[in-house]
Amino acid sequence: MEPFDLTLIWAGIIAFGVIMYVLMDGFDLGVGILFPLAPDEESRDLMMNSVAPVWDGNETWLVLGGAGLLAAFPMVYTIMLPALYIGVFLMLAGLIFRGIAFEFRFKANRSRYLWNIAFAGGSTVAAFAQGVVVGKYIEGIQVADGVFVGGPLDFLTPFTVLTGLGLVAGYALLGSTWTIMKTEGTTQAWAYRITPWLLGAVLAVFLLISIWTPSIDPAAYERWFSTIHVIWVLPALALFCAWKIWRSVRQGREGVPFVATMGMFVFTYLGLLVSKWPYVVPPDITLYDAASAWESQLFLLLGLLFVLPFVLIYTAWTYWVFRGKVRAGDGYH
Amino acid sequence: MELDPVLISRIQFAFVVSFHAIFPVFTIGLASFIAFLETLAFRTGNPIYTRLSKFWIKVFAVVFGMGVVSGIVMSFQFGTNWSNFAQATANFMGPVLSYEVVTAFFLEAAFLGILLFGRNKVPAGVYLFASFMVAIGTFISSFWILSANSWMHTPAGTEMENGMHQVVSWSAAIFNDSFWYRFAHMGLASFLTGSFVVAAVSAWFLLKGREVEANRRALSMCLWLLLIIAPAQLWVGDLHGLNTLEHQPTKVAAMEGNWETSGNVPLLLFAWPDQEAQTNHFEVGIPGLASLILKHDVEGEVPGISAVPRDEQPPVAIVFWSFRVMVGLGMLMIAFAVAGLLLRPGGRYWQKRWFLKGLVPMGVAPFIAVLAGWFVTEIGRVPWLVYGQMTQAEGVTPSLSGGVALFSLIGYMLVYAVVFTAGVYYLTRLFEAGLEADDAEQAHDDAERPKRPFSAAHVPLESTGGQA
Numbered sequence: 001m002e003p004f005d006l007t008l009i010w011a012g013i014i015a016f017g018v019i020m021y022v023l024m025d026g027f028d029l030g031v032g033i034l035f036p037l038a039p040d041e042e043s044r045d046l047m048m049n050s051v052a053p054v055w056d057g058n059e060t061w062l063v064l065g066g067a068g069l070l071a072a073f074p075m076v077y078t079i080m081l082p083a084l085y086i087g088v089f090l091m092l093a094g095l096i097f098r099g100i101a102f103e104f105r106f107k108a109n110r111s112r113y114l115w116n117i118a119f120a121g122g123s124t125v126a127a128f129a130q131g132v133v134v135g136k137y138i139e140g141i142q143v144a145d146g147v148f149v150g151g152p153l154d155f156l157t158p159f160t161v162l163t164g165l166g167l168v169a170g171y172a173l174l175g176s177t178w179t180i181m182k183t184e185g186t187t188q189a190w191a192y193r194i195t196p197w198l199l200g201a202v203l204a205v206f207l208l209i210s211i212w213t214p215s216i217d218p219a220a221y222e223r224w225f226s227t228i229h230v231i232w233v234l235p236a237l238a239l240f241c242a243w244k245i246w247r248s249v250r251q252g253r254e255g256v257p258f259v260a261t262m263g264m265f266v267f268t269y270l271g272l273l274v275s276k277w278p279y280v281v282p283p284d285i286t287l288y289d290a291a292s293a294w295e296s297q298l299f300l301l302l303g304l305l306f307v308l309p310f311v312l313i314y315t316a317w318t319y320w321v322f323r324g325k326v327r328a329g330d331g332y333h
Numbered sequence: 334m335e336l337d338p339v340l341i342s343r344i345q346f347a348f349v350v351s352f353h354a355i356f357p358v359f360t361i362g363l364a365s366f367i368a369f370l371e372t373l374a375f376r377t378g379n380p381i382y383t384r385l386s387k388f389w390i391k392v393f394a395v396v397f398g399m400g401v402v403s404g405i406v407m408s409f410q411f412g413t414n415w416s417n418f419a420q421a422t423a424n425f426m427g428p429v430l431s432y433e434v435v436t437a438f439f440l441e442a443a444f445l446g447i448l449l450f451g452r453n454k455v456p457a458g459v460y461l462f463a464s465f466m467v468a469i470g471t472f473i474s475s476f477w478i479l480s481a482n483s484w485m486h487t488p489a490g491t492e493m494e495n496g497m498h499q500v501v502s503w504s505a506a507i508f509n510d511s512f513w514y515r516f517a518h519m520g521l522a523s524f525l526t527g528s529f530v531v532a533a534v535s536a537w538f539l540l541k542g543r544e545v546e547a548n549r550r551a552l553s554m555c556l557w558l559l560l561i562i563a564p565a566q567l568w569v570g571d572l573h574g575l576n577t578l579e580h581q582p583t584k585v586a587a588m589e590g591n592w593e594t595s596g597n598v599p600l601l602l603f604a605w606p607d608q609e610a611q612t613n614h615f616e617v618g619i620p621g622l623a624s625l626i627l628k629h630d631v632e633g634e635v636p637g638i639s640a641v642p643r644d645e646q647p648p649v650a651i652v653f654w655s656f657r658v659m660v661g662l663g664m665l666m667i668a669f670a671v672a673g674l675l676l677r678p679g680g681r682y683w684q685k686r687w688f689l690k691g692l693v694p695m696g697v698a699p700f701i702a703v704l705a706g707w708f709v710t711e712i713g714r715v716p717w718l719v720y721g722q723m724t725q726a727e728g729v730t731p732s733l734s735g736g737v738a739l740f741s742l743i744g745y746m747l748v749y750a751v752v753f754t755a756g757v758y759y760l761t762r763l764f765e766a767g768l769e770a771d772d773a774e775q776a777h778d779d780a781e782r783p784k785r786p787f788s789a790a791h792v793p794l795e796s797t798g799g800q801a
Contacts, residue, residue, distance in 0.1 A: 053446035056401055060442050064434045066408040070419060071427025078420040081412030082730045088413055089741045092406050093748050099402035100752055103395050107759045147416065148730075152737045293424045293499050300428040304435060311439045318443045321454050 006297040010072035011280075011287050013304065017068055019269050021061035022130075023174070023262050028055045030175020032098050032123025033168060035116055037194065042328065043187040044116065047175075050182040050326045052102055057315055059095065071300050075146060075290035076280050082148040083141045084133055087155050091129035098122030124168060131167025134272070135160030139216055140282040159216060166205035170265065173198040177245065177258035182326050188254075195249050195257060203242060206268065213275075217282070220275040231274050238267035336735025339726050342414040345742040347711070349406050351704055352749050356400030358703050361475060361520075362527020363393050364468040367448075369554075371464040375457060381547045386464075388768045389531070392760065394449050399756050401442075403749070414738065418718055418728030425491055425500050426481055429507065433477035441470035472520070479519055483512040486710070486720050487580045493722075510580060514573035515710075521566040522706070525666060526699035528555040528562070533696025534764055536689040544768045549683045552692075556673035556682060563670040567663060571626070577710075578627055581720060582636035583645070584713030587652040589623045590616075594637035598623040606649040611639055647715040655708035662702040669695055 028051035038044045051058075069077040081088055097118040105115035132155055139159055142150035176198055179191040214221035224231070241264035248256035278286045291297065367389055374382035408430070411419040419426065444466035452460055490506030491498040500506055532555040535548040578585045586592075590604045592611050599618030606613050621631035628634065638646055669692065676682040683689070714720055718728040763770075 053450040056398075056445060057439060057442035059401070059405065060434065060438045063405055063408045063438060064431065066412070067427065067430040067434050069427075070411065070423050071431045074420050074423030074427060077412045077423070077427075078416035078730075081409060082416050082732050085413050085730075085733065085737060085741070088409055089744055092409065093744060095405055096402040096748055096752060099405075100398055100755065103398040104755055104759055107762065146420070148732045150732070152734065292427060293497070295500055296424040296428050299500070299503055300431050303432055307435045311435060311443075314443045315439065318446050321447060321451055 006294055006301060007072075007288055007291040009301065010291070010297055013301075014065070014068055014072060015273060017061055017065050019266060021058070021065055022269065023265060024058035024061060025055070026171045026265070027051070027174040027178040027258075028058055029098070029123045029127045030171035030173065031178065032119050032175070033127060033172045034175045034179070034194070035120035035123070037190075039186055039190045041112075043183075043190065046183050046187050046326050046328065047179055048102065048105065048119070050178070053322045054318060055099075055102065057318065059099070062095075072292055072297055073280055073287060073290040074292050075285060079141060079143055079146070079148045079281050079285070080133070080137075083150060084136060084155050086152055087129045087132050087136075091126045094122040094125030094127075094129065096122070098126065123171075127168045127171045128164040131164035131170075132156070132160040134167060135163030137276070137282065138163070138213060138220075138272070143281060143284065146285075159212060162205065162208060162212070166202065166209060169198060169201040169205055173202050173245075174258070174261050174265070177261045180249075181255050181258045184325055192249055192252070196246060199242060199245055202264075217275070219283070223275055228274075231271070234267050234271040234274065238264050238271065241267065336739055338733045338735045338738045339729045341735055341738040341742055342729055342733065343725060345414060345738065345745060346410055348742070348749075349403065349410060349745055351707070352753070353400065353403040353407055354703065354707060355700050356396050356403065357471065357475070358519075358523050358526050358700070359530060360393060360397050360400055361471040361523035362525070363389060363396070363530070364464075364471045365524070366527055366531060366554075367393060368461075368464040368468040371461050375461050381550065384544075384768050384771060385547050385551055387771055390448060391763055392534075395756060395760055395763065397441075397445065399752060402752070406745070413741075414730055414733060415718070415728045416730040418723060421496060421723060421728070422485075422498050422719065424498055425484060425506055429477055429481045429484075433474055433481075437470045437474035437477065441467055441474070444470065471523075475519060475523070476516065479516050480507045480509070480512055483515045484509050485718065486515075486714060487511040488719050488722060498719075511573075511576055514569070514576045517569045518566070518573045518706075521562050521569055522699065522703050524558065524562050525566060526703065528559050529666065529692075529699045530696045531555050532559070533693050536692035537764070538767060539683050540686065540689050540693070545683075547768055549680075552683055556670065559666070559670035560674055563663070563667045567667065570660075570663065575627065577713075578636070581714060583638060583641050584647065584652065584710070585627065586636045586638040586640070587647050587649045587713055588656040588709060589627075589635060590649065590653045591623065591635050592638050594634060594640050596624060596632045596634045597621050598627075598633075598635040600626065601653075604653065606653050608646070608649055611643075645716060647713050652709055652713045655705040655712070659702045659705040659709060662698045662705070665698065666695070666702075 031047045031051050035044055035047070038047060066077070069080075098120075099122075101115045101119035101122065105112060105119065108115055135157070136155050139157065141148060142154065173195065176191045176195045180188055180195065183191065214224075241260045244260040245257050245264070248260060276282055278288070280287045280290050367386055370382045370386040370389070373379070374386060411426070444463040447455060447460065447463035448467055451463065455463070484506055487510040488498075488506075489509040490502035490504070491500050493499075532552055535552040535555070538544055538548040539552065574585065574588075587606075589598065590601045590606050590613055591598050592613070597620065599616075599620045600622035601613070601616055601618040603615060603617040604613040605615050624633040624635055625631050638649060672688060673682050676685055676688055681688075716724045716726070718725045
């Protein structure tokens with residue numbers, strides 16, 4: 001009845017959607033996280049405008065993640081969201097405030113500082129909450145009979161706080177390297193200055209997480225230190241990207257730091273997936289346990305294969321339309 | 334007192350979905366209006382249409398932004414508060430909602446970026462194309478979400494297997510029995526909303542004597558459209574009601590305030606439904622009219638609420654009154670549309686101050702009517718989540734406590750209170766700045782180019798208070 005393994009294909013699609021979201025909304029959340037540190041109001045204008053035409057599309061990947069999980073792995077959706085109830089609320093509240101700040105900040109003068117706070121605070125809270133989700137995923141979730149049975153504050157542990165801070169730093173790094181790429185003058189100089197510090201913070205958190213994880217998740221320790229050695233290429237590549245960021249910033253390159261940051265995210269992310277495979281709700285539920293009906297996976301896949309290329313093409317096209325440096329006084333109407 | 338997570342989750346869902354719904358119901362209509370204006374501008378080259386379009390795009394940007402952020406919330410509600418429901422229906426709901434994202438949301442988001450920021454960055458034809466893509470995206474979105482909603486009212490094409498609905502016929506499930514009625518009813522409602530808001534704002538400008546030529550044209554376009562769609566909505570609404578009578582008779586009984594199944598049922602103009610006593614107080618009605626409308630026969634038998642046990646009855650008073658609010662406002666809309674026609678000769682529709690003054694508050698009417706209509710259909714199906722198959726109590730998240738649900742409910746209320754206040758505040762400033770703001774921008778542009786801040790609606794609307 002099931003001629004090919006759709007669940008595996010869907011795991012690939014969801015994994016792709018998640019990393020698309022992390023990279024794309026990552027840099028525009030990062031711009032928000034860095035807002036309070038920006039040298040002046042004009043830099044903030046520039047930074048915000050560098051992401052204004054695309055942030056909405058970037059956030060759509062999050063909605064796709066939610067809907068796609070419900071479609072392909074409903075059990076992940078129906079366990080993770082109740083388990084992270086309060087965290088999800090905080091993330092959504094953060095996304096709301098930073099989202100409306102795009103429109104309202106430019107209409108305000110006297111109250112502009114309030115929208116700066118909304119943009120920065122909302123972005124930071126949303127990033128932190130997403131990092132907490134990653135931490136909770138590593139820690140595992142208390143499940144019985146396919147439903148979440150833990151308490152409402154289970155999601156908040158020292159480990160998840162650390163992963164939350166790690167993602168804030170990571171998004172900030174994406175934001176600063178994006179700013180290097182999209183701006184010039186004082187704004188860019190400032191972004192060059194802070195990038196090595198952010199890189200240091202990210203590496204420090206990653207190091208802590210790597211040391212801490214084996215005590216939380218022995219299976220991951222097993223995987224890394226006993227069986228498959230080829231996977232060590234992933235952290236090696238991530239570190240290479242980190243070095244590349246540091247070096248390209250010193251060389252004053254404009255595009256490379258951002259690309260290298262994305263690379264660092266991708267390899268770290270793949271490393272995380274490798275640690276957990278094939279569990280989607282650790283410690284017990286695999287992607288096959290969580291999968292929806294074969295017919296449903298197929299019905300959506302057929303449409304997706306047709307539509308997704310168009311989505312990627314016109315998304316790429318909008319980035320191309322708004323390519324190059326943002327400048328004060330660009331003719332936006 | 335024990336906090337009931339089911340009740341609080343219901344209130345929360347009603348709150349976040351109502352708050353969300355008012356934005357798309359406006360932007361669906363407005364997106365088409367903008368695409369229409371852009372088409373006129375493209376074909377005639379008349380700058381008046383570009384001016385109008387630029388102004389309404391700014392309004393669109395604010396409203397759409399609020400719609401997007403409140404919409405992201407919706408995609409997580411099923412999981413956080415209704416996880417049992419989500420699990421049971423995932424095989425249908427998941428693909429349908431995902432199709433909405435990939436066929437509509439990405440389209441809207443990408444081309445909205447062009448619409449808001451790309452006028453000078455892409456050729457005119459491409460810009461026009463982008464305005465159409467945004468408009469089409471809003472429609473595709475409503476198609477999928479209304480299919481999902483309709484399926485919950487009239488489930489079809491699925492079979493229960495191991496506690497989950499398995500889809501056996503996608504076409505039967507997507508195009509379920511109430512879908513086309515709901516889609517048509519909501520599509521018209523969106524155009525009504527867009528038209529009345531544009532008409533109200535244009536009327537307000539005309540009353541102030543501002544930009545008379547442009548606003549007269551906008552008002553004229555709206556009134557022509559309303560003349561067709563306001564009566565059409567009455568007809569479609571009637572068909573939708575007859576469809577509901579077939580599938581959800583108890584809801585129709587509540588709408589009519591009819592407790593006992595009988596013939597010759599009056600159309601109640603006023604009544605105070607008493608759930609406890611299962612009867613009405615202070616009834617004022619037109620004899621036989623409800624039977625006539627629903628069965629096309631004065632003696633026709635209309636179902637009664639008491640036909641189902643009390644624990645399967647919806648709260649009658651809310652449904653009854655919401656229905657009257659919706660229909661009453663609908664009639665008022667038709668009256669304005671007809672008055673607009675009668676005032677055509679000699680262009681009195683844009684000169685008669687009483688008519689313009691009447692139109693201004695009508696800008697709010699469609700929002701109230703739409704929410705009232707959704708109250709009717711959603712409260713009218715209580716206690717069912719999937720009609721006849723799953724109750725709200727069965728669908729709620731098992732781990733959710735009343736206290737935590739209350740925390741998030743209060744949280745959303747506070748967040749949305751801020752969002753809404755700010756949104757309304759900046760919209761009023763936008764209206765005050767008017768079409769003329771565009772000229773100010775141009776002048777400002779030339780004089781002070783490097784300093785100008787920019788967004789879709791980028792002239793600072795507050796007094797500058799001494800800063801540049």
